[in-house]
Amino acid sequence: MNTPTPAHVDGNAAAGVLREVFAVDLTAAVGQCDNCGCAVVLAEARLYTRAPGMVGRCPGCQAILFRVVRGPDRTWLDLRGLRCIEVSLPDS
Numbered sequence: 001m002n003t004p005t006p007a008h009v010d011g012n013a014a015a016g017v018l019r020e021v022f023a024v025d026l027t028a029a030v031g032q033c034d035n036c037g038c039a040v041v042l043a044e045a046r047l048y049t050r051a052p053g054m055v056g057r058c059p060g061c062q063a064i065l066f067r068v069v070r071g072p073d074r075t076w077l078d079l080r081g082l083r084c085i086e087v088s089l090p091d092s
């Protein structure tokens, strides 16, 4: 009798892929605004820095794309304003 394949595995299975994404310069990544759907190179987001962290807004609709807060020993990253991010990987 065959054992059914589990529908999911734990998040450790994504470690290698996530390490590749977070090891590159994300300002070159293209994100899709969750509000208006436009594609935005993250370096072209309108960045507001007069806050405890940085807030990147969509140049098309002004919705918040991302928030970054840097603490002394950690960083918080909120990407909920982006539907997805396309990251070009360096040649391997």
Ligand SMILES: [Zn+2]
Binding pocket: 033, 034, 035, 036, 037, 038, 058, 059, 060, 061, 062, 063
């Ligand atoms: Zn937008």
